[in-house]
Amino acid sequence: MNNLDTTFIATALVVVLFFFLVRYDRQRRPEAIGFFRRNGAVVGGYLILGVGFWLIMTFIMPMVFMVDLSFHHKLPPSKVGGPEDVYTLDNYRMFLFGSRTSTESLNWLHLRSFFATIGISMALTLITFAISYPLAYYMAQSAKAQQLRVLLLLLIIPYWVNDILRAFSFRILMAENGFLNGILQGIGLTGQPIDFLGQNIALYVALCYSHLLIMIFPLYNAIDAQDHNQIEAARDLGAPWWHIHLFIVMPHAKPGIGSGMTLCFMLTAGAVATPLVLGGPNSLWFTPIVYDRFYQLFDWPQGAAYAIVLLLACIAIVFTVLKLAGLKLGEIAK
Amino acid sequence: MNARFVTSRVVIFYLVLFFIFLLGPLAVMGVTAFNTPSYPQVWPIEGLTLNWFTELFQDQEMLEGLRTSVIIGLSVAVLSVAMGLAGALVMTQLFGTSRSYYYFLVVAPVLIPGIVLGISTVVFWRDFTGILGMRSTLYNGTVLTILAQSSFVSSYCMLIILARLQRFDVSQEEAALDLGATYPQVFRDVLLPFLRPALLSSGMLAFLTSFENYNATTFAILADKTLTTVLASRVRMGSDPTISALATVIIVLTIVAALVFEWLKRREQKRAQLLQRERRRLEAAELL
Numbered sequence: 001m002n003n004l005d006t007t008f009i010a011t012a013l014v015v016v017l018f019f020f021l022v023r024y025d026r027q028r029r030p031e032a033i034g035f036f037r038r039n040g041a042v043v044g045g046y047l048i049l050g051v052g053f054w055l056i057m058t059f060i061m062p063m064v065f066m067v068d069l070s071f072h073h074k075l076p077p078s079k080v081g082g083p084e085d086v087y088t089l090d091n092y093r094m095f096l097f098g099s100r101t102s103t104e105s106l107n108w109l110h111l112r113s114f115f116a117t118i119g120i121s122m123a124l125t126l127i128t129f130a131i132s133y134p135l136a137y138y139m140a141q142s143a144k145a146q147q148l149r150v151l152l153l154l155l156i157i158p159y160w161v162n163d164i165l166r167a168f169s170f171r172i173l174m175a176e177n178g179f180l181n182g183i184l185q186g187i188g189l190t191g192q193p194i195d196f197l198g199q200n201i202a203l204y205v206a207l208c209y210s211h212l213l214i215m216i217f218p219l220y221n222a223i224d225a226q227d228h229n230q231i232e233a234a235r236d237l238g239a240p241w242w243h244i245h246l247f248i249v250m251p252h253a254k255p256g257i258g259s260g261m262t263l264c265f266m267l268t269a270g271a272v273a274t275p276l277v278l279g280g281p282n283s284l285w286f287t288p289i290v291y292d293r294f295y296q297l298f299d300w301p302q303g304a305a306y307a308i309v310l311l312l313a314c315i316a317i318v319f320t321v322l323k324l325a326g327l328k329l330g331e332i333a334k
Numbered sequence: 335m336n337a338r339f340v341t342s343r344v345v346i347f348y349l350v351l352f353f354i355f356l357l358g359p360l361a362v363m364g365v366t367a368f369n370t371p372s373y374p375q376v377w378p379i380e381g382l383t384l385n386w387f388t389e390l391f392q393d394q395e396m397l398e399g400l401r402t403s404v405i406i407g408l409s410v411a412v413l414s415v416a417m418g419l420a421g422a423l424v425m426t427q428l429f430g431t432s433r434s435y436y437y438f439l440v441v442a443p444v445l446i447p448g449i450v451l452g453i454s455t456v457v458f459w460r461d462f463t464g465i466l467g468m469r470s471t472l473y474n475g476t477v478l479t480i481l482a483q484s485s486f487v488s489s490y491c492m493l494i495i496l497a498r499l500q501r502f503d504v505s506q507e508e509a510a511l512d513l514g515a516t517y518p519q520v521f522r523d524v525l526l527p528f529l530r531p532a533l534l535s536s537g538m539l540a541f542l543t544s545f546e547n548y549n550a551t552t553f554a555i556l557a558d559k560t561l562t563t564v565l566a567s568r569v570r571m572g573s574d575p576t577i578s579a580l581a582t583v584i585i586v587l588t589i590v591a592a593l594v595f596e597w598l599k600r601r602e603q604k605r606a607q608l609l610q611r612e613r614r615r616l617e618a619a620e621l622l
Contacts, residue, residue: 004461014439021432038427040518050420058485059443061462062454069457135352138345153596158356160588162546164565165581169363171573172374179362212356262445270447273548273562277569287449294553300457307450314447 003072003080007065014060070305074298091305110289110306117286118313120204121269125261128208128215132260136219137249141228159213167206167277174202203278203285207268214267215260222256223249258327262318269314286310360585367578374575386579393576399564402476403545406560409480410487410544411537417484418491418536419529422499425492441493443486448549455482455554475558482554483544490543491536498532501606531602538595542588 036044071087079085090100098107139151158166173179174196181193196202226249234244250257275285290310293303322328366374370381390396421440428436443451455478463473502525510520526533548562555563568577 004465007458018432018435018439021430021435022428025430025432035427038517039521040516043518043521047420047424050417051424054417054421054484054488055439058455058481058488060439062451062458062485065458065461066450066454131352134345134348138349142345153592154353154357156592156596157585157589158360160542160546160592161360161581161585162562162565163548164562164569165363165577165584166359168569168573168577168581169359171569172366172578173359173362175573209355209359266445266447270449270549272449272552273566276566290449290453291552294453304453304457307447307453311446311450315445318445 003065003068006068007061010064010068011056011061015056066304067308069301070308072301074301091302092309094302095306095309110286113284113286113289114309114313116284117269117310118317121265122317124204124208124211124268125265128211128264129219129257129261131208132212132215132219136216137223137245139216139220140223141226141231155213155216163210163271163273164277166210167274170202170206170209170278171197174205197278198280198282200278200280200283203275203280203283206274206278207271210271210274211264211267214263218256218260218263219253220256222253222259226252254325255327258322258325261321265318266314269310360581363578364582364585366575367582369575372575374573374578386575387583390576390579390583395559396561396564396580399559399561402558403561406476406479406483407541407544410483411540413480413484414487414491414540415533415537417488419495419533421488421492422495425496426499440489442489444489444493446486448486448547449553451485452482452550452553455485455550456556475554475556478554478556479551479558479560482550483547486550487540487543491540494536494539495529495532498529502528531598531605535595535598535602538591538598542591 038044039047070091071089072085073088073090075082075085093100093103094107095110096107097103097105098110135151139148143151171178175181176193176195176197178196180196181190184190185193194201196205230248230252231244234248239248270287271285272287272291275283275288279285279288286306287310290303290306293299293306297303363374365379367386368382368384369375369379370383370385425433425436425440459473459478459481460469463469466472506524506528507520510524511517515523546562548566551560552563552566565577565580568574
């Protein structure tokens, strides 16, 4: 079981680094008293056990193990830990070139799907922002208390309907002989039914729909925190409406915009349910490919490698955007 | 026609369009649950029926999935609130660099795609239960799903509890300590009652998040079935009005849950406002 040894060592390093930081922090508070004197044995024990189990057992160790696994071959259990269990880059090579030995041609099928997923997720995030911003602004700055209460309730209803059912409702709506095509043909806009599902239009609309609320709530909170007098002042000084939004509201709401966009992008790129239900025959979404590595091919190391590629891409994009916008992680995770 | 009139018309037009987009698909699905054809059909309505609902309540697989979902949801809620509370309290006792390091660790699960969390849980616990010698008891879909969901649901709970903790008046704690209470007593009699609303709402949020989760669940569930995974396999096989019926039931239930959640939140806000008003009144009295 040498895989687990690596995991244990790496996790121990993370924990040791944490205690090292606690012990030798230069900005330590002078009056700090010992942890167990501060909390007592029972509460102190609970805190350590709670945080320890959460972070170590459900998060750090599984993550480290997955990274470690992605550098191994798929082996039958009897050979794990034996002489054939060596570190390898094959799983990543499979992703890039589609073959374990040759590097002649790129694995276009998977690469195309990967880049399409990232690119479309970005575009959908921007569209979602454009749809959500006016409502968030209206709720935060214009609506009266009574209207606001109704709007919030209306927003909360679809929030808790799960992804599968949302996607299913779009399938009913946008199927070839579905409701929307019926309406369009009824009013004579199109003669032929439009193939929303096959063209992936239904998928994109549903992905946008699913993450509207993820976008609206942080936006609303951020805009709500702004003093309305600032907007009034700008208007009195003769600023046109788009000036007010671009140079007064948006800079102030930047943490909320960052948080909404980050969450929206992550959830769109990592969506599983919606592509499963609405993906057309030529759907390019990346997560079903990851799923197939696991439960069609049963090649877990390769699936882990694919998942890590997706994770790294998401992290890289989010951190780049945050850096460009001048935001910190602490500001967006509220 | 002045500018203000035009603006208000545009706003109303936008609001109407937005809510048609938001609620329309759900309403359309709701209609198919009551229509007689065996394929989910919206129009024309050929006849009203409750058949799809009776069929739904006799569906053993779905009921089985519902049972598992509830078990998982309750476990996740208990576990996540406990771990999230511990996480939030530890945060208040850390300063400087160790705090930022810790913050990064506890917030990271929120920002990681659910499928990655699900995958990592499955691959790790398969081997880990192996060396513990407990593969037969611990390595099953329900336990793994609870673990996978707890990793990020705990972060949500921690953020909610932390937001309330930031409003905690430290002088209450100091007063209790001065009057001779020990730290554990302060925790039990001062801090926990103060945090109760946050604990309740985070528990509710945890249950609902777990109940509707699919991304992490689909990897971690293995041979077991939750309501969402049963649903996913049904939807994949083909359309069927019983799914619409289930959706209608869930929408009605979520409306009820949302209303209760809202009510709790508003009650808490009202109480906080009252408290603040009282405090201001006392302060004013003191100044006089």
